[in-house]
Amino acid sequence: MPQMLALFSDDQEAANATEALEQAGYGNDNFDILTDAPYPEGAFGERETKHKLYVFPFIGALLGLSVALLLTTATQIAYPLVTGGKPILSLPPMLIISYEGTMLGAIIFTVIGIFFESRVPNLRAGLYDPRITEGYVGITVDVAEDRLNAVEQLFRRAGAEDVLKEGS
Amino acid sequence: MQERVTRTHEEINSELLSFNLKAPMWYWGLVGFMGTLALGAAISFGIMLNRGMGVTGMNRPVMWGLFLTDFIFWIGISHAGVMLSAILRLSKAEWRRPATRAAEVLTVFSLMVAALHPVVHAGRPWRVIYWVFPYDFARGLWVNVRSPLVWDPAAIFTYLTGSTLFVIVALIPDIAVLRDRTRGVRHKIYRALALGWRGTPRQWKLQIVAGFLLSALLLPVFVSVHSIVSWDFAVNIGVEGWHATIFAPYFVIGAVHSGVSAVVTMMIVLRGMFKWDKYIRPEHLDSLGRLLIVIATAWLFFFFIEFTFALFSLESQEIALRDLQVFTWPFWPLFLAFIVLGYIFPVSMWLSRRVRRSIKWMLITSLAVNVGMWLERFLIIIPGLARKQPLTFDWGTYHPSIFEITIVVGAFGFVFFLLLMFAKVFPLIPLFDIKEGQTLADNIQVGRRSVPALRIEE
Secondary structure (H helix, E strand, O other): OOEEEEEEOOHHHHHHHHHHHHHOOOOOOOEEEEOOOOOOOOOOOOOOOOOOOOHHHHHHHHHHHHHHHHHHHHHHHHOOOOOOOOOOOOHHHHHHHHHHHHHHHHHHHHHHHHHHHHOOOOOOOOOOOHHHHHOOEEEEEEOOHHHHHHHHHHHHHHOOOEEEEOOO | OOOOOOOOHHHHHHHHHHHHHOOOHHHHHHHHHHHHHHHHHHHHHHHHHHHOHHHOOOEOOEOOOHHHHHHHHHHHHOHHHHHHHHHHHHOOOHHHOOOHHHHHHHHHHHHHHHHHHHHHHOOOHHHHHHHHOOOOOOOOOOOOOOOHHHHHHHHHHHHHHHHHHHHHHHHHHHHHHHHHOOOHHHHHHHHHHOOOOOOOHHHHHHHHHHHHHHHHHHHHHHHHHHHHHHHHHHOOOOOOOOOOOOHHHHHHHHHHHHHHHHHHHHHHHHHHHHOOOOOOOHHHHHHHHHHHHHHHHHHHHHHHHHHHHHHHOOOHHHHHHHHHHHHOOOHHHHHHHHHHHHHHHHHHHHOOHHHHOOHHHHHHHHHHHHHHHHHHHHHHHHHHHHOOOOOHHHOOOOOOOHHHHHHHHHHHHHHHHHHHHHHHHOOOOOHHHHHHHHHHOOEEEEOOEEEEOOOOOO
């Protein structure tokens, strides 16, 4: 289905347009909002975003802890240096390095999670217009060929300053 | 009442990106000057490698000199980013918005430069690899995980990686703005770096959650880094004045004190250089000034405890060290300068609202803090080592050589060089954060009154 992008200079008009889209039978899954700054969730009638980002740091932390424990244990056992009759495995330094390893793993996996859940990199993302980063609110919607004109009229009535169609 | 300045998104873009799109001539002059300082340091380091550590002023018993003083100083400065960005983000302080990016970038570059200092100090930098990386499978030689020489790189690597990723994640939406406002090769580069960012509600939600999540993850790392750096000293039982259990919190709060002051200095410099007076306003400095009074006083408390308990033991070696620090030439004027510049002068000034809102006085006081805090690190390291031995004929002193001074000055030049280069390529004030703040602060109608939706008064 071809995609259509409507540009609004007023966020209230954009919110009205999404309402009109829903009334015309286009649900939340059919359209997307493009803005240059975060708006309060649901400002344009979009559904709450669900994500699993909070799982990623836990996985990373576990992996980081495991690698750090392995590294500190293996290096001490591989070169067993007895100091003052104390055990070969010295726990306080192992704690320090394990702590850093855990945090490093958690941070790296969080960033991987951010990219994964944000769906980036995404170099074939569809219609876009540079005016969006100048403050315009963009609404993209997948429209069947035979309804292109009707949806364009819907956007124009809601106050769209410009409507772009895929391939136009 | 805060002075609200309403700008359109287009105006925010053009004002905050004008420097990225076309830099004035003076910028290149400044880059050249800072680059020359860094080059001077590189040449000195080359001479040091060629002739050996004898060209420095370090000698028995003072084997740690300016390099490690500077190392601790830059690690301290690096605490600015997390302190400002993470804590203020988690506490949803509105006035953080123009300061976060600059603070985070300062963290990354100062940490990079800090990490270079122990490598320079090693004299034979390639040998650092033996100490840090467990790589020598053939000879069965492994790093000694019981040594702070391994703890430090582990902590710094974690903090540097985390801070860098923190900056990168928050940069993506602003890179998309640059992508949309450039042409040719620059457009292609920014398009690749923007990773196809479109600004969907999902992406914005993840961006906000990421800010909170990474802040929460970086906070414990930030505390651990300077604690571990302090243990370089504190686990050393052979040097009076270093073997103190209070060193970890004392170092952390000292780092926050110097780091936040450095951010104030940088914000004022940026405001002057890029004419960002609509974005970095007196009320931001006022808030930072009030925060600094609390931080500085907490730091003074730890300093007082550390000093008092050292003297409480009445050990002759400890008293000899404190006598050297406080009453003996050439350290007494440095000690006096440290106390006056690090606390008495700035804090007494910050008590005045007029000073906190004065660009000139905030610049002077924040610079004074960092001169004072640099001296603090110097006075911990040098006198401690000079009185390390129990017998007086083993006492020594230290005179830094021109090579060490050049490298220290060059390190300052290198940090500013990197900051200037970053400012040319990426915006130092987060555009989307400013726009979000403005969106949230838009007026709403309450009865017959129009009031800001978000309360941003003092």
